[in-house]
Amino acid sequence: MLSLKPLPLSHNPSFLHSLTPFTPPPFPRTQTLKPSKHASPPSAIQSALQWNRKPELAGETPRVVVITSGKGGVGKTTTTANIGISLARLGFSVVAVDCDVGLRNLDLLLGLENRVNYTLVEVLNGDCRLDQALVRDKRWSNFELLCISKPRSKLPLGFGGKALVWLVDSLKQRPEGCPQFILIDCPAGIDAGFITAITPANEAVLVTTPDITSLRDADRVTGLLECDGIRDIKMIVNRVRTDMIKGEDMMSVLDVQEMLGLALLGAIPEDSEVIRSTNRGYPLVLNKPPTLAGLAFEQAAWRLVEQDSMQAVLVEEEPKRRGLFSFFGG
Numbered sequence: 001m002l003s004l005k006p007l008p009l010s011h012n013p014s015f016l017h018s019l020t021p022f023t024p025p026p027f028p029r030t031q032t033l034k035p036s037k038h039a040s041p042p043s044a045i046q047s048a049l050q051w052n053r054k055p056e057l058a059g060e061t062p063r064v065v066v067i068t069s070g071k072g073g074v075g076k077t078t079t080t081a082n083i084g085i086s087l088a089r090l091g092f093s094v095v096a097v098d099c100d101v102g103l104r105n106l107d108l109l110l111g112l113e114n115r116v117n118y119t120l121v122e123v124l125n126g127d128c129r130l131d132q133a134l135v136r137d138k139r140w141s142n143f144e145l146l147c148i149s150k151p152r153s154k155l156p157l158g159f160g161g162k163a164l165v166w167l168v169d170s171l172k173q174r175p176e177g178c179p180q181f182i183l184i185d186c187p188a189g190i191d192a193g194f195i196t197a198i199t200p201a202n203e204a205v206l207v208t209t210p211d212i213t214s215l216r217d218a219d220r221v222t223g224l225l226e227c228d229g230i231r232d233i234k235m236i237v238n239r240v241r242t243d244m245i246k247g248e249d250m251m252s253v254l255d256v257q258e259m260l261g262l263a264l265l266g267a268i269p270e271d272s273e274v275i276r277s278t279n280r281g282y283p284l285v286l287n288k289p290p291t292l293a294g295l296a297f298e299q300a301a302w303r304l305v306e307q308d309s310m311q312a313v314l315v316e317e318e319p320k321r322r323g324l325f326s327f328f329g330g
C-alpha cells in the first residue's frame with residue numbers, strides 16, 4: 001500500500017480560492033463554491049494543513065461507485081480516470097471497470113491500452129483468471145483497470161448485471177484483499193449497458209455539463225438510479241466556463257444544482273489541458289504544475305472519500321453600469 005505523499009505548499013490551490021467563499025473576487029456575476037463540511041479554512045495556512053492530511057474514508061468498503069450521465073461526451077471517462085488516480089495517490093486501493101462495451105477508452109486515458117490482454121468476458125468464458133484481466137497502473141500499483149470487452153466487440157447474450165455482481169464478489173474475496181473503491185465507468189444511454197453498469201453500485205457520481213440537453217438526461221438518469229435503489233447520488237458539473245456564466249451565456253453551477261437537486265461533488269472548469277492529457281494517456285491530476293481542472297478533480301476525490309459535498313452559492317452580481325457616470329467608469 002502506498003503512503004500518502006503530502007502535497008507541497010505550492011500545491012495549495014490558491015487560485016481555487018476563487019471558487020470558495022473566503023476570498024471572493026471583487027464583483028463577479030458568478031457563483032462561488034462552498035465546501036459544506038470540511039475544507040472551510042479561514043486562512044491560507046489552514047487551507048494548506050487541510051491539503052496535508054489524509055482524507056478519512058467514510059462508509060463500508062468496497063465502495064462501489066458508478067460514474068454515469070445519460071448523455072455521451074460529458075466527461076464520465078475523464079472523471080473515472082482522474083478521480084481513480086487521485087484516490088490511488090491518496091493511498092486507497094482502486095479497481096476501475098470500463099463498462100463501455102465496444103467503445104472503451106478508459107485504457108487510453110490511463111495510457112494502459114497496450115497492457116490489456118484479457119477482459120471480463122474472457123474471465124467469464126473461463127479463458128483466463130480474473131487477476132490476469134486486471135491491469136496494474138504503471139505509476140500507482142494500487143490502481144487496477146478492468147475492461148469488460150475488446151473494442152468493437154459485442155457482449156455475449158446473457159451478460160448483464162449479474163456478471164458485475166459476480167465481479168464485485170470475486171474482488172471482495174481476492175487473497176491480496178478487497179479494493180476500497182470499485183469505480184464503474186458507465187456507457188452513455190439508458191439501455192442494457194447502463195442497467196448492467198449500475199447493478200452492483202451502491203452510490204453514483206452523475207456527471208453533467210451546464211447545458212440543457214445534458215441536464216435533461218441527467219435528471220432522467222437520477223430517476224432511474226433512485227428506482228434501482230441507489231440513493232447516494234452526487235454530481236460533478238464539468239466543463240464550466242466562468243466567462244460564459246458571467247456573460248449569462250451558460251448556466252451557473254448553482255442553477256444546475258437547483259435544477260437537479262443533487263449534492264455537489266465538484267465543479268470542473270473547461271480546460272484545454274484535459275484534451276492534451278487525454279491524448280498523452282497521462283491523467284490530468286498528475287500534471288505538474290497542477291492545472292485548475294486537475295485540482296478540481298482532486299478535490300472531488302477528497303469529497304468522495306469523506307462522503308462530503310459542497311454548495312454552490314451566488315455571491316454578488318456585477319453592478320450594471322448605466323448613465324453618464326458609467327461612461328467615465330463611475
Ligand code: ADP
Pocket residue numbers: 069071072073074075076077078079188238239240268269270271272274275278293
Ligand atoms: P464520456 O465518457 O462521458 O463520453 P469523455 O470523458 O470521453 O466523456 O470526454 C469527452 C471529451 O470531452 C474528451 O475529448 C475529453 O477530453 C473532453 N473533456 C472532458 N472534460 C473536459 C474539460 N473539463 N475540459 C475540456 N475538455 C474536456
Ligand code: MG
Pocket residue numbers: 076077078100105
Ligand atoms: Mg466514456
